[in-house]
Amino acid sequence: MTDLDDIFTARGSVLIAGASINGSTADIAIDETGTIAAIGEDARRAIDADIVIDGSDRLAVPGLVNTHTHAAMTLLRGYADDMLLQEWLSQKIWPLEAHLTGDDVYAGTKLACLEMIKSGTVAFNDMYFFMDRAAAAVDDMGMRATLAYGFIDLGMEEKREAEIKATEALVDHIRSLNNPRIQAAVGPHSVYTVSPEGLSWCAEYAKEQGIGIHVHLSETEKEVTDCVAQFGKRPTYLLDEYGCLTPRTVAAHCCWLDEAECRLLGERGVSASHNPASNMKLAVNRAMPYHWLKQYGANVALGTDGCSSNNNLDIFEEMKFAALLQKFAWNSPTLLPAGEAVMMATAAGARALGIGPGTLTVGAPADIVLLDARAVCNTPLYNPDSNIVYACNGGAVMTVLCGGRVLMHERTVPGEEEIIQEAAAAARSLIERAKNSA
Numbered sequence: 001m002t003d004l005d006d007i008f009t010a011r012g013s014v015l016i017a018g019a020s021i022n023g024s025t026a027d028i029a030i031d032e033t034g035t036i037a038a039i040g041e042d043a044r045r046a047i048d049a050d051i052v053i054d055g056s057d058r059l060a061v062p063g064l065v066n067t068h069t070h071a072a073m074t075l076l077r078g079y080a081d082d083m084l085l086q087e088w089l090s091q092k093i094w095p096l097e098a099h100l101t102g103d104d105v106y107a108g109t110k111l112a113c114l115e116m117i118k119s120g121t122v123a124f125n126d127m128y129f130f131m132d133r134a135a136a137a138v139d140d141m142g143m144r145a146t147l148a149y150g151f152i153d154l155g156m157e158e159k160r161e162a163e164i165k166a167t168e169a170l171v172d173h174i175r176s177l178n179n180p181r182i183q184a185a186v187g188p189h190s191v192y193t194v195s196p197e198g199l200s201w202c203a204e205y206a207k208e209q210g211i212g213i214h215v216h217l218s219e220t221e222k223e224v225t226d227c228v229a230q231f232g233k234r235p236t237y238l239l240d241e242y243g244c245l246t247p248r249t250v251a252a253h254c255c256w257l258d259e260a261e262c263r264l265l266g267e268r269g270v271s272a273s274h275n276p277a278s279n280m281k282l283a284v285n286r287a288m289p290y291h292w293l294k295q296y297g298a299n300v301a302l303g304t305d306g307c308s309s310n311n312n313l314d315i316f317e318e319m320k321f322a323a324l325l326q327k328f329a330w331n332s333p334t335l336l337p338a339g340e341a342v343m344m345a346t347a348a349g350a351r352a353l354g355i356g357p358g359t360l361t362v363g364a365p366a367d368i369v370l371l372d373a374r375a376v377c378n379t380p381l382y383n384p385d386s387n388i389v390y391a392c393n394g395g396a397v398m399t400v401l402c403g404g405r406v407l408m409h410e411r412t413v414p415g416e417e418e419i420i421q422e423a424a425a426a427a428r429s430l431i432e433r434a435k436n437s438a
């Protein structure tokens with residue numbers, strides 16, 4: 001077996017020896033391009049392994065995908081809790097975010113990446129500010145991410161011009177990085193913060209650039225009633241009118257949808273990001289109608305939302321919350337069984353971001369998580385999906401690979417202490433600056 005230091009520095013082919021995959025023991029071969037080359041008997045012959053990882057006592061699962069977050073909000077963890085969404089945003093979050101710097105976003109996004117890696121997430125869909133610095137953090141940490149600038153024009157033409165420039169600059173910057181793990185998206189925040197002209201520009205620009213759209217949709221009842229009062233239609237139809245509903249759109253929350261809106265999202269091929277922890281914490285008072293979205297063929301994945309409304313980035317918790325909330329809210333113990341929750345966190349998430357099948361199959365990107373099969377939460381282990389969703393959290397994750405590169409092994413992530421210290425210092429300085437300006 002390869003030493004810890006060599007595992008992080010070596011680049012090349014990787015053999016995971018004797019891991020448990022779907023109930024049977026198998027080797028996994030990963031080639032130099034970071035692709036799964038073989039699984040099972042052929043694996044040892046398929047590559048001349050530079051790194052060998054002991055997979056015994058490990059469950060191998062696909063890397064998890066977080067389809068809606070605001071990564072640098074790790075700096076705001078615990079800053080404002082137990083509030084109504086509109087008050088939380090307008091009285092606490094936006095005033096503090098006005099003091100953010102690019103250095104803050106770099107430090108906060110690095111902390112987010114560390115937290116996600118430690119809980120088995122390999123890819124995330126982010127919407128925030130100073131996203132060139134978020135890209136630098138993602139690059140340093142070795143994860144995959146789709147990054148969108150949070151476009152908010154509040155109906156003001158001057159602001160819209162600035163948001164257009166910021167969006168174009170980010171897309172150009174990400175293209176210049178030429179990093180296959182990092183892609184850009186357009187991020188119209190929501191129908192209550194972006195004008196019809198802004199929505200229309202975002203849709204046109206995304207189409208022209210061949211990139212995705214990341215938007216909040218129908219998170220609260222107020223969002224829907226205000227939209228109907230102002231535009232005479234519900235948010236889903238407004239987004240559709242301006243071209244924002246596409247097969248490359250990720251719509252976060254989708255709580256207050258009616259059946260016809262679910263059908264439209266299915267028809268447009270939209271991915272819906274279910275964020276149950278944030279929805280319950282902010283008491284949005286309605287669970288995403290998962291059963292309708294599923295019935296009409298929308299791709300339903302999972303997200304954490306930001307660390308100020310969750311307050312962590314652990315997709316294991318989101319799998320459990322989703323499975324429980326759906327059962328509770330829709331009065332159906334058979335709704336969203338464990339296997340479906342795992343699919344939402346893996347294959348559906350990967351599909352939403354267009355990053356491969358999100359499965360452990362030959363030809364797929366080697367985005368692989370090894371769980372401790374001997375952990376308390378995995379004992380006994382009648383049905384791995386059940387343990388993963390209902391018993392475990394991210395603490396059971398031992399090793400994480402993204403594109404064949406080892407990001408964590410035996411729960412060690414290189415540079416962890418420094419990342420935590422720098423994020424804590426950035427949070428202190430942010431609060432200090434906000435206080436001094438008041």
Ligand SMILES: C[C@H]1O[C@@H](n2cnc3c(O)ncnc32)[C@H](O)[C@@H]1O
Binds near residue numbers: 216305
């Ligand atoms: C990008 C902006 O989005 C803000 N934000 C964070 N969480 C939510 C949420 O649940 N609904 C709407 N907006 C949210 C974030 O603070 C940024 O200002």
Ligand SMILES: [Zn+2]
Binds near residue numbers: 069070305306
């Ligand atoms: Zn959000």
